[in-house]
Amino acid sequence: MTGTTVSDLKAYLAENPGAVIEDVARDRNVSPQTVIEALPPGMVKFCQGSAFTEAMQDIAQWGEVTFIVHTADAIFEFTGPVPNGEVGRGYFNLMQPKGLHGHLRHDRCAAVAFVERPFMGKSSAFVAFLNVDGGVMFKVFVGRDEVKALRQDQLDRFRALAERFGAVSVR
Structure with a gap:
């Protein structure tokens, strides 16, 4: 890790x-995955990226959630139900003509993290x-x-x- 040590983080x-x-x-010159892995004990569990499709299909049944894509240049937030999706032509396709829709590169998902932590004075x-580069592809908030x-x-x-996928803490 460049720029900071794991213990500092x-x-x-x-x-x-x-x-x-x-x-x-x-700020610390590390990947977002490294930051998530360094969260205090009990706040995060991980499973393999192969859970992508099944996780997204389950999330599509949750109702109104907040879907966030955070890049260096913008933070996009969508509040509403995540549509059903299916794999086709190399993408996980969100099957809806309006609202949240698009094409996700599911094969680049290396891990799925389930995070519970405080944020802005509230539980989240x-x-x-998480992609193969340690970046966050997107987040879906309860x-x-x-x-x-x-x-x-x-x-x-x-x-x-998280339990169904056998997600485990990094510690």
């Missing part, structure tokens, strides 16, 4: 567990799809109810999905 995240992953990665939970609490039904599905 872990110490920083122990004091700042809600730090923006991509910002920490850029999201699924991060939705919130009318009082801005995590939707319990989705949080239960999030946790069950």
